[in-house]
Amino acid sequence: MEGVLGAGGMGRVYLGRTPAGSAVAVKVVHREYAGDASFRKRFEQEVAAARRVQGLYTVPVVDADLQADEPWLATAYIPGPSLQQAVADGEPLSADAVLGLVARVAEALQSIHAAGVIHRDLKPSNIILTGDGPKVIDFGIARAADVTSVTATGMRTGTPAYMAPEYIRGQDVTEAGDVFALGGIAHFAATGRLPFGGGADHAVIYRVLEHAPDLDGCPEPVRAIAARCLEKEPEQRPTPAEVIEQCGRADATGIADAHTRTAVSLSGAGPVTPNAPGAPSDRGAPDAETRTARSPRGSGPAAPVPPSAPARGATPPGADTSANPPVADPFTAPAAELPLVLGGVGVFILAIILIAVYLPDSSPARGPSYPYRSYEPTASIGPTGKSGEVQGMAFSPDGKTLATGSDEGKVRLWDVARRKPKATFTQRDGAGNDGFEIRDVAFSPNGKLLAATNMTGWVTLWDVAEHRQIRFLYSEGESVAFSPDGKLFATGDESKSVHLWDINGRGDEALAYFSPNAPVKDVAFSPDGRTLASAGDDSGSNLTPNHAALLWDVAGRDPEPYGQDDPRATLSTPQGVQSVAFSPDGKTLATGGTDYDVRLWDVATRRRTAILSDYYQAEVEDLAFSPDGKTLAVPGGNGLLLWNVASRKPRAILTTGSQEADNTIHDVAFSPDGRFVAGHEGTARTVRLWKTPK
Numbered sequence: 185m186e187g188v189l190g191a192g193g194m195g196r197v198y199l200g201r202t203p204a205g206s207a208v209a210v211k212v213v214h215r216e217y218a219g220d221a222s223f224r225k226r227f228e229q230e231v232a233a234a235r236r237v238q239g240l241y242t243v244p245v246v247d248a249d250l251q252a253d254e255p256w257l258a259t260a261y262i263p264g265p266s267l268q269q270a271v272a273d274g275e276p277l278s279a280d281a282v283l284g285l286v287a288r289v290a291e292a293l294q295s296i297h298a299a300g301v302i303h304r305d306l307k308p309s310n311i312i313l314t315g316d317g318p319k320v321i322d323f324g325i326a327r328a329a330d331v332t333s334v335t336a337t338g339m340r341t342g343t344p345a346y347m348a349p350e351y352i353r354g355q356d357v358t359e360a361g362d363v364f365a366l367g368g369i370a371h372f373a374a375t376g377r378l379p380f381g382g383g384a385d386h387a388v389i390y391r392v393l394e395h396a397p398d399l400d401g402c403p404e405p406v407r408a409i410a411a412r413c414l415e416k417e418p419e420q421r422p423t424p425a426e427v428i429e430q431c432g433r434a435d436a437t438g439i440a441d442a443h444t445r446t447a448v449s450l451s452g453a454g455p456v457t458p459n460a461p462g463a464p465s466d467r468g469a470p471d472a473e474t475r476t477a478r479s480p481r482g483s484g485p486a487a488p489v490p491p492s493a494p495a496r497g498a499t500p501p502g503a504d505t506s507a508n509p510p511v512a513d514p515f516t517a518p519a520a521e522l523p524l525v526l527g528g529v530g531v532f533i534l535a536i537i538l539i540a541v542y543l544p545d546s547s548p549a550r551g552p553s554y555p556y557r558s559y560e561p562t563a564s565i566g567p568t569g570k571s572g573e574v575q576g577m578a579f580s581p582d583g584k585t586l587a588t589g590s591d592e593g594k595v596r597l598w599d600v601a602r603r604k605p606k607a608t609f610t611q612r613d614g615a616g617n618d619g620f621e622i623r624d625v626a627f628s629p630n631g632k633l634l635a636a637t638n639m640t641g642w643v644t645l646w647d648v649a650e651h652r653q654i655r656f657l658y659s660e661g662e663s664v665a666f667s668p669d670g671k672l673f674a675t676g677d678e679s680k681s682v683h684l685w686d687i688n689g690r691g692d693e694a695l696a697y698f699s700p701n702a703p704v705k706d707v708a709f710s711p712d713g714r715t716l717a718s719a720g721d722d723s724g725s726n727l728t729p730n731h732a733a734l735l736w737d738v739a740g741r742d743p744e745p746y747g748q749d750d751p752r753a754t755l756s757t758p759q760g761v762q763s764v765a766f767s768p769d770g771k772t773l774a775t776g777g778t779d780y781d782v783r784l785w786d787v788a789t790r791r792r793t794a795i796l797s798d799y800y801q802a803e804v805e806d807l808a809f810s811p812d813g814k815t816l817a818v819p820g821g822n823g824l825l826l827w828n829v830a831s832r833k834p835r836a837i838l839t840t841g842s843q844e845a846d847n848t849i850h851d852v853a854f855s856p857d858g859r860f861v862a863g864h865e866g867t868a869r870t871v872r873l874w875k876t877p878k
Contacts, residue, residue: 196211196212196214197209197210197211197212198210198212202246206260206261207261207263208246208259208260208261209258209259209260209261210256210257211256211258211259212254212255212256213227213255213256214254224250224255227250227255228250230301231245231248231250233299233300233301234257234299234301235248236299236300236301237295237296237298237299237301238295238299239291239292239294239295239296240291240292240316240317241288241291241292241295241317241318241319241320242292242295242296242319242320242321243259243260243312243319243320243321244259244260245257245258245259246258246259246260259321262312262319262321264312264313264319265312265313266308266309266312266313267285267308267309267312267313267318267369267372267373268308268311269309270313271308271372271373271376272376275376276373276374276375276376277373277374279374279403279404279405279406281373282370282373283405283406283409283431283432284431285318286366286369286370286373286406286409286427286431287427287428287431288317288318289311289320289366289369290366290424290425290427290431291424291428292318292319292320293306293320293359293362293363293366293424294424294425294428296320297359297362297424302357302358302359302361303320303322303365304351304357304361304362305322305343305346305365306320306346306362306365306366306369307343307345307346307365307368307369308369308372308373310322311369344385344388344389344392345368345378345380345382345388345392346364346365346369347361347364347365347389347392348360348361348364348365348392348418349392349393349416350418352389352393353393358418359424360418360419360421362424363413363421363422363423363427364413364414364415364418364421366413366424367379367397367410367412367413367421368380368397368410368413368414370402370406370409370410370413371397371399371402371406371407371410371414373406374402374403374406374407374410375401375402377401377795379398379399379410379414380392380395380397380398381398381758381781381795381797382781382795382797383779383780383781383795383797384779384780384781386779387758387759387779387781390758390759391758393416394758395758397410397411397414398792399411400791405430409427409430409431412430413427557836557837557877558823558836558837558838558839559836559837559838559839559874559875559877560838560840560841560874561838561840561872561873561874562860562873562875563603563872563873564603564872564873565586565588565600565603565871565873566588566868566869566870566871567868567869567870568588568589568590568596568864568869568870568871569588569589569590569591569594569869570590570591570592570869575589575622575623575624575805575850575851575864576588576589576595576622576623576624576625576636576851576864577589577625577851577852577853577862577864577871578625578626578627578853579600579627579853579854579855579856579862580627580631580648581627581629581631581856582856583600583855583856583857584599584600584601585597585598585599585600585606585631585648586598586600586853586862586871587625587627587634588625588864588871589621589622589623589624589625589636590621590622590869591621591622592621593610593611593612593621593638594608594609594611594622595608595609595611595622595625595634595636596608596609597609597634597648598871600855600860600873609634609644609646609651609653611636611638611642611653611656612644612653612656620638620639620640620642621638621639622636622637622638623636623637623638623662623663624636624637624662624663624664626664626665626666626673627648627666628666628673628687629666629667629668629669629670631648632647632648632649633645633646633647633648633654633666633687634646635664635666635673636664637662637663637664637675641658641677642656642657642658643656643657643664643675644656655690657685657692658692662676662677662678662703662704662705662706663675663676663677663704663705663706663707664707665707665708665709665716666709667709667713668709668711668713669713670687671686671687672684672685672686672687672695672713672738673685673687674707674709674716675707676700676704676705676706676707676718677704678703678704679703680699680700680701680702680703680704681697681698681699681704682697682698682699682700682704682707682716682718682736683696683697684696684697684698684716684738684741693745694745695741695745696741696745696749697745697749698716698718698734698736698749699749700718700720700732700734700751701720701722702720702721702722702731702732702760703720703721703722704718704719704720705719705720705721705760705761705762705763705805706718706719706761706762706763706764707719707764708764708765708766709738709766710766710770710787711766711768712770713738713739714737714738714739715735715736715738715752715770716735716736716738717733717734717735717764717766718733718734718736719733719762719764719775719776720732720733720734720760720761721760721761721762721778722760731756731757731758731759731760731777732755732756732757732761733754733755733757733761733773733775733785734751734753734754734755735751735752735753735754735755735773735787735790736749736751737749753790755773755775755783755785755792757775757777757779757783758777758779759777759778759779760777760778761775761776762776762777762778762803762804762805762806763775763776763804763806763807764776764807765807765808765809765816766787766809767809767813767829768811768812768813769813770787771788772784772785772786772787772793772813772829773785773787774807774809774816775807776803776805776807777803777804778803778804780797780802780803780804780820781795781796781797781804782795782796782797782804782807782816782818782827783795783796784796784832794832796816796818796827796834802819802820802821802848804818804819804820805819805850805851806819806850806851806852807852808852808854808861809829809854810854810858810876811854811856811857811858812858813829814828814829814830815827815828815829815876816829817852817854817861817863818852819849819850819851819852819863820849821848822837822839822848823837823838823839823840823849823863824837824838824849824852824861824863824874825837825838826838826861826877835877836877838861838863838872838874838877840863840868840872841872848865848867849863849864849872850863850864850865852864854876858876859875859876860874860875860876861873861874861876862874
């Protein structure tokens with residue numbers, strides 16, 4: 185054996201050699217699986233079937249020992265990037281190249297199905313791009329894992345984004361299940377995105393079962409082919425032969441070598457590309473499949489003697505660090521250990537490559553490594569309350585003052601430059617009671633007024649200069665926002681309503697009332713003040729959940745306060761919406777969800793343009809665009825993640841610098857000049873300030 189190529193939940197893959205010196209990959213099953221009688225029997229059946237597969241676009245099984253203490257099988261080693269890596273490290277393929285690719289993968293499915301095998305885990309990382317066309321690997325393996333007692337009850341091996349609905353439901357799986365996956369592959373190859381989005385497994389599975397695929401941006405005729413393959417009912421999908429016919433005779437020249445670059449050569453094994461199995465990859469694809477595994481390829485004809493495991497290194501850039509890791513890929517999960525074991529000069533060369541690729545950027549931050557630069561805070565403000573997790577934080581328009589809510593019903597004003605308290609406002613309801621936890625705070629555009637909501641539903645306005653409460657009203661307010669001209673303010677509440685108020689009004693008389701039919705978690709005005717966005721989360725309802733961000737027409741609202749107004753647009757999501765934010769130019773709306781994902785929407789067309797799913801490990805309770813609109817800040821369980829809005833890629837992580845590794849942030853705000861980002865560390869009752877990375 186020459187080294188470890190990869191490892192996963194079911195086994196480990198080694199690079200080996202035939203007696204004649206050909207490179208092969210040996211896939212060895214873990215003992216706990218090998219000890220399961222049902223698994224061993226099914227594994228033997230699947231390997232026997234896989235050995236019958238013969239085709240131009242499949243990888244042959246060379247040898248196997250199914251009676252060994254640790255059963256193994258060997259397949260030919262195929263150097264070259266997977267489709268997943270090629271798109272992640274380059275760009276989506278042209279429509280003609282996709283048609284050629286899909287036709288050849290469909291031909292591979294014909295060969296696989298003719299041998300009585302169903303792949304069950306067809307996905308971009310199981311398609312290798314070579315000069316001779318794509319090669320489909322790992323067919324038939326997933327089925328063996330489904331029968332073992334080691335696999336949790338009710339689970340299915342595979343990748344949710346490419347699982348057919350009938351497979352998810354535990355129904356009989358036919359060849360049509362592979363065709364469903366082929367539809368997702370076609371869309372991914374052409375766009376770099378998934379037809380059912382990314383994020384948590386349960387969210388993806390829900391969309392596969394209940395939603396139509398989102399094929400926006402997929403060029404014709406690829407879109408038509410993908411749509412047919414992604415039909416919910418198996419009998420409505422085309423056969424592989426029909427897919428080939430629909431693809432026609434498109435030329436796929438160049439799809440293999442367009443993304444390959446020679447990096448290191450194994451002795452006698454030919455070139456290994458940076459995206460080849462076992463080699464590091466430094467980028468992920470937007471909306472990429474849940475797993476972005478560097479899958480090992482190939483096998484060997486003799487039982488391997490595993491080398492000793494090298495020491496673990498830092499998390500490589502592009503690794504899956506999301507809060508919801510994918511369903512385990514039985515054999516092709518990337519190894520945590522050193523990907524290759526070499527000697528002599530090879531070790532020296534590989535060490536230099538690994539230092540350049542794997543080590544994180546130097547920065548002042550402590551704690552875990554991230555695939556992007558991390559920063560610690562430059563200053564801290566607090567404590568903002570006595571105890572508990574609280575919400576609410578806002579900069580004054582001049583950036584000199586920061587307002588924070590607290591759990592005892594107080595709003596504190598802080599001198600940002602000096603990091604010292606300036607004033608404390610105590611919220612009192614109509615009966616003179618106080619002490620209720622603050623939910624949200626907001627400054628008026630001129631900085632003269634401060635509004636706050638609390639958990640009992642009272643909304644209070646203070647005169648900032650005079651430090652006095654000038655108005656209070658009851659609206660069950662959960663969130664509050666001022667219009668850009670300062671003439672209105674809006675409140676959203678748990679009673680499924682949004683109210684518009686006149687800033688100079690008296691009492692509880694609202695100007696308008698909107699009914700979103702779901703508890704409102706957040707509200708935001710568009711920069712021109714003509715539109716109000718509300719975030720809806722009805723997850724706790726016993727009725728059909730109503731998950732959406734709604735856009736309301738402020739300028740053309742019904743003149744009667746409680747007239748019937750329908751939303752201008754409904755932006756539906758698979759799970760609850762917790763937060764909304766308009767970009768400074770008003771063209772984009774960002775929504776944060778209970779599924780840990782951030783979605784970007786084109787306000788004019790009402791279409792979703794991106795899903796930002798990477799790192800939050802928490803429901804997205806707040807969002808903030810930088811004043812120039814180039815950065816989106818998202819708080820979560822690991823700090824504040826800063827996204828490059830144009831490239832849709834994360835650019836930095838802002839951590840709390842906690843020695844206890846608690847980097848949870850709940851609220852976020854940019855200073856008006858964009859120089860600083862503030863994040864509210866709820867449990868520590870502290871606001872952290874970071875200088876905005878350039």
